[in-house]
Amino acid sequence: MDVLSEMIGSIRIGRAHARRIKETGSWGMRYDAFTGSGFHVVLHGRGWLITANEPPRALRQGTVVLAPFGVRHGLSHAPCSLDALPPGDMSAQPPPDGHADFEFLCGAYRLEHGQVHEYLLSLPDFIVGSPDDGVPELASLAALLVADVSQAGPGTEATRSALLDLLLVHVLRGWLREHHSADWPHVKDPVVVAALRHIHSEPHTPWTVSRLSAAVGMSRTAFTRRFTSLMGKPPRDYLTGVRLSQGGRLLRETDASLAAIARQVGYSTEFAFGAAFRREYGISPGRFRDAARTGPVVQDERDRHVGTAPGP
Known part of the structure; x- marks a missing residue:
């Protein structure tokens, strides 16, 4: 399995959300x-x-903004500070009819359990793409998402997840082409990259640190220090994180037994x-599988204080 495919499987552990938003005049919103x-x-x-650490970046029709791991940010009619923006309204209320100065789709995979995939954490806080960047599929995907959001019906969860999957893949493919990277963008060490390939492609192997270090031709101590x-x-x-992420995907997408x-x-x-x-994950595999099919469940009493901050 290639890393992008594995990453897509990991975010499917969460639920896909999308809505269409229209704004006119002076407007702005913050996503925590x-x-x-x-x-x-x-x-x-x-x-x-609008972001916390970078200058405001201009957006125009066709632009796609990806926040790979849900970093705090905002959108506005004009440059401003992030703290000056009010929280975004994430209700399911449809936008009003008629013309608007600015119209956009807001979508997300929000993970109710577990963590964001390591590959996504290795990416920049934001990736901005457009059809002009050599990713013509983005315009078609945006049109399909508009139709999906506007005409929700039976099968919506499946179609929305599939469209967000495709959007994510095409944005990342464009970014990887631009940066001449096919693997882990932030890892330049060939020894660690080799170890990552072993882990992600062979999670079933009874790996130990000694066995992994031998597979990449290093001593256990030097390999552990370098990898960490x-x-x-x-x-x-x-x-452990990779194995459980793949386990969560299999629980959600298959009927295979726990064994x-x-x-x-x-x-x-x-x-x-x-x-x-x-x-x-703070939840048993069986309850996790049930939640994936019927909706979120309350975590065990000892885990109820662990919440998920709102996002796009």
């Missing part, structure tokens, strides 16, 4: 940080992307998988 990935697609007019320095966590913790899923992601028993999954 959240766990997941968010999009804005400009359908008409001009505006500005670049990835921000030790190899064992990283491997079968456990084996596929490198756990010897369903009990070992279940214990690790609950530590990471």
Whole structure:
């Protein structure tokens, strides 16, 4: 499995949201940080992307803004400070009929459990693309999303997820082409890249740190130090996160038994998988699967204080 495909599978653990927004005159809105990935697609007019650490960036029709891991940001009719913007309204209320100065789609995958995929965390805070950047598919996807949002009906959750998947993939493909990168954009160390490929393509292998270090031709101590320095966590913790992310995808997308899923992601028993999954996600695999099919469930009492900040 390539990294982009695996990443798409991981965000499907969350639920897809999208709405169409129209603004006229002086307007602005702030989106607080959240766990997941968010999009804005400009359908008409001009505006500005407002962030905490970069100068305001002009937006025009056809521009797509991707927030890979839900960083706090805002949109406005004019350059301003992020703190000056009011919170965005994320209700499901449709936009008013008639002309507007600025019209856009706002979409997101919000993760109710788990963490954003490591690949997304390796990307810039924001990626901005348009059909002019050599990604002509963006215009067609935006039109399909408009139709999907405007005519919600049976199958909407499936179509919306698929369209957001495609939007994410095409934005990232364009960005990767521009930056001449096919793997992990922030990892230049070939030894660590080789280890990442082993982990992501073979999570079922009974990896130990010693076995991974041998596979990439390094001593255990040197490999652990090098991997941790670049990835921000030790190899064992990283491997656990990948296995559980893939396990969550299989729970959501397949009817495989817990025992079968456990084996596929490198756990010897369903009990070992279940214990690790609950530590990471705050919910048992069975309840997670039920929530994926019927809607969110309340986490265990000890985890109820863990919330997800609102986002686009």
